[in-house]
Structure formats: C-alpha cells, structure tokens
Amino acid sequence: MGTISLSDFEDVKIPVPWGHISGRWYGNRKERPILALHGWLDNLGTFDRLIPLLPDYIGILCIDLPGHGKSSHLKPGMFYNVYDYVLTIPTVMKEYGWTKVSLIGHSLGGYLCFLYGSLAPHTVDMIISVDILLPLRNNIDYMAQSIEKQLVEVERQKEGNYNEPPSYTTAQLEKVLAKGSYNSVFPELAKHLLHRQLIKSKLYPKRFYFSRDGRVKNYHYMDIDEGLGREMAKQLKMKPFLIIKGSRSPFLTLRSHEAILIMSENNPHFELYEVEGGTHHLHLHAPEECARYIVPFIQHHRPPALTSWSLTGKEDQLAAKEYKSQQRRLFSWGKKKRSKL
Template structure:
C-alpha cells in the first residue's frame, strides 16, 4: 500500500465541550482511526504544528488542540487561575469525549511536560509519546528569587481577574500583522523565526473593530502568569520509572536550554527499551522553523509504533474539507 503524507488542507474543525466552554481544535487526516493528540506549548497554539503536519504519514490522523486560554479555546471564568498541573486533565477529558481507551501523544514544550506527567500517572493508557524539546521542566527550588516571581505573578493574575470582573471591555492595543510577527520573534528570543511567525498568529489574534487593518492578541492575558508547581527531583525520577516500556521519543533543539532533570532523563533512557533521543540543530521551536529535522525521526517512530492497519490508509472514504481564515 502506498503511503502518503498528511495535507494541511484536509481537516475538520472540532469543538470539545467542557464545563467552562469548549476546547477548540483541528483534526487532520484520517478520522476513522484514533488520532495522535497534539498539544502546543505555553503562550502558543495549535498553529505551532502547521509546518510539521504535512510531513507526517497519512495513515494516522492528528488532532491538534488549543489549551484553555490559548488560541480559540474558551478562557477560564474570572476568579479561576491557570495552572500547569490542571492542564494535565485536558488529556483524559479529550480521551473521554471520543471514547479512546488509549492515547498517542505529540507535544511541544509545556505540552510535552503535560504528556510526561500524564504518562507517569496512567502509563497503561499511553501507547506512545513524541516530546519536542523537553522531557520535564527543571525542579524549581523554593529560593527567594522563585518565590518573588511567584508572588509577582500572583498579583498580576489577580489584576487581570479584577479587570475581567469589572467588565472592562475596551479593545486592547492593535498592530499590523507584520508588527505582531516581529513581536513574536522578539518575545521568543528569536526561537520563532519571523517568516514562520504567522502560523502561530492566525489563532491568537482578532481583527480590530477600531482599525480594520490591524489586529490584537485575543488569548487570555492571565495565561502569562499561570501557576507552576514546585515538584521534587525525586518525584520526577519516580515518574520516569513508571514510564517503563511506553515508546518515548524526544527531539531536542541544540540551541535550546530545555530538557529536564538529568536523573529523570537517565532513568527513562536506561530503563525504557522503547526510548529514543535525538538532538537536531535548531531553537526551541525547531519543529516550526525547520520541521524536516524533526520529521526524519518522527515518521519512522510512528511506523514502528503506530503502523498502518488494513482499515486505514488508501481504504478510507474521501473526507470533507473545511478551511478557516484569519
């Protein structure tokens, strides 16, 4: 059977109901098989996978979602705080919505952290993990600097809450798309290249009503100040031990400082026979800037651990296409 690659034009927009609204997403490709669940990083959205999707094999679909407060997903209600720990619950929520007994996971940055935590909590439900540029965040020591940062973030989060509760509805400052692309490049310390920044912007900006040629950020401002857990290095190590045989692929950008505690990485790489690690030249967003460097490892990994079945591939019926514009 001839295998092709996914098309970025072949998708279905999805809205997954949740108690606070909905989770927005796009399901690319095969919709008759359980897809890969893809989750973006902090302050990003599902557009982060735009350039990687077309390089993946088409025998398995990919469901990319926007986390709450990001992209086009609902914001949490005023008075409710964003937390990395709470984001982990999004994975089993999506699984229950579609009735999946198992899940295949693809994540970047914070999305990859959520997948490490979930895989450690429920390894029997995870059939593979593809982690882009991180395993788990470094343990945050409760020293003075970290505590001051947490205190400052708490105050800023509460300030954003107060503005929401007061019903302040004035439009945020608006800018041209070119200016926003440059701002995204600068804000990520050049991790996201200017020429590909529009892939992230198309889901996190809204056209200004006051200045129709300009746009403003529409993501929830409170996600900039989300809560980070103070987890112990020993706990990370025990979590790594629980991911004993789950196929686990990590691709790291050479110019990125992220990976995680060395002990957890060592345990996973030593104990798990299905663990793979590769370093490629690039930044934290290498999967967006130069997706071919990641795809060269992801594609064979998928063929090994999610091979095509007789029910999918060329036997699929034609799918409906839907397209959205900015």
C-alpha cells in the same frame, strides 16, 4: 504511502463546563489519532509545518489548550495552572471513548504528556516530546509576581472593551511574537501561530490584539524536583518515548538527565535525538529534521493496519531483522547524545 494534507482537516469543539476546547483533526478520522498539545502561549498552528510530513494513514488531533487559540477562556475568578491543563488529556479521551492515547507535545504540551503519562501509564501507548521533559525551575519571586499580575489582569478584564490589550499592525505582530518567544519563533514563521489568536481592535481598526486569555501568561506550573522526576520517570521506563532537543535551546536541562536515564535503561523503545541549530520551536523552523525521527517512531509504534499478508514467512523474518538492526544503531547513537546532556 503518502503524507497528511494540511487542508484535510475537520474542526472540532469538545464541550467542557466553561465552554469548549477547540481543535482540528487532520488526516485519518476513522481510527484513533495522535493527540497533539502545543506550548505555552501558542496554539495548534504550531504544528502547521510538521503535519504535512507525517504519514497519512494516521490522524493527528491538534487542540488549543484552554485560554489559548480558539478554545474558551476560563470563567472570571478562575486561574490557569498545570493541574487543570493535564486534565485536558483525559477530557478529550472521554469525549471520543478512547481507552488508550498516543501523545505528541511541545514545551508545555510535552511536559503535560510526561506528567499525564506518569499518572496514568496504563492508558498511554506512545509519547513524543519536543524539547522538554521536566519544566524549568519555579521560584518564590515568580510565584509572587504571578499572583500580582493575575489580579491586574482580572481588573483589566472587568473593564471590557474600554481597556483593550495592546494592539499592533500585522508586521508588528510578527516581531512581537518573535521577541516574546526569545526569537525561538522566527518572524517569517509567526503567521502559523497568529492565524488562530487575533481579534481586530475596536479602538484602532487597522490593528489587532492577541485573543488568548491574558491570565495564561502567569499560569502556575508544578515545580518538579529531581526526586519527583525520578518517580515519574519510573512509571514510564518501558514506554515508547521519543525526545527531540534543539541544540540552541535551554529547555532540556541537566536536571532532566536522571529521569532520561531511568526511562532509557533497558528500554529499546526510548529514543533521544538532537537537532543541530534547533531553537525551542524546532518543530516549526526545522520540521524536516524533526520528521526524520518522528515518522519512523510513529510507523513502528502506530503502524498502519494490515489489510493483507504480502510477505512470505522468510521475507517477514528478514524485514523484522533489518528493522531491529536499524533500531539498535539509532539507540546507540541516541545514547551518545544523552551522555552530552
């Protein structure tokens, strides 16, 4: 069994009323893939270093969320919010006729996986969340500033090319992206996110600016208190759910603790691991460490289709016994990690 080649993909465009959702389908395109959702202000390039470590019998459909990457921007007068973003998942499912979906998400994408899974658990067979569960707390000051900044961006966009966003050289872009991510994305890895979100400046020919919609910077996300988080977690308490946390990241906070306990209670399909030294974009700067946990999780919950029976009954039983023993060891280790949250 090999791994997915990053050059083995098909570009896709999923039609939506405001344009299209852009994506790349990597690996196996004959069976239902895993749907991959990136984080806020990122794009599908965030998975560039993880994809080549995943088993090639499975496909990975990575999409750019609306307003990000190469996906269409919303029409003027509309604003971005988490309620509309979560609808991206059933939109993709409908396009391909899926009745089930397997999900992997980072940051905003991971939150969308958790939110959608709690709303439609009967359609979800597996969730992998990178460094998030419940979002960080919202507050009235952020909401007020968001409205004001949205209106400023609307006025800027009315002026079109006469008022371009700030533009930068390629070297500057790497530093700007790193700073904007609070140094979660290292400058030398910024290229994985830049190749899908740059437009050449018409004012300064040797410079580029970000193509993402400026309105996404101030999108509205739902503030989930602990009570709602508990109810959401109850809908997923027996679902295969993997969480990977970066030890240096503040995004998986204590307020997620109770939801994690609910999902893990008596659930042999729940796993939680911490990558030592990992920042919020740990799947980008430490993909091998993430793959150590993601690959066996995928192989167990989305195994390759059996084309022949090569094991005798006794060998089959021994293999199953060994796997269960391995899972018990992993689950016990994960519980110790959860106790530190």
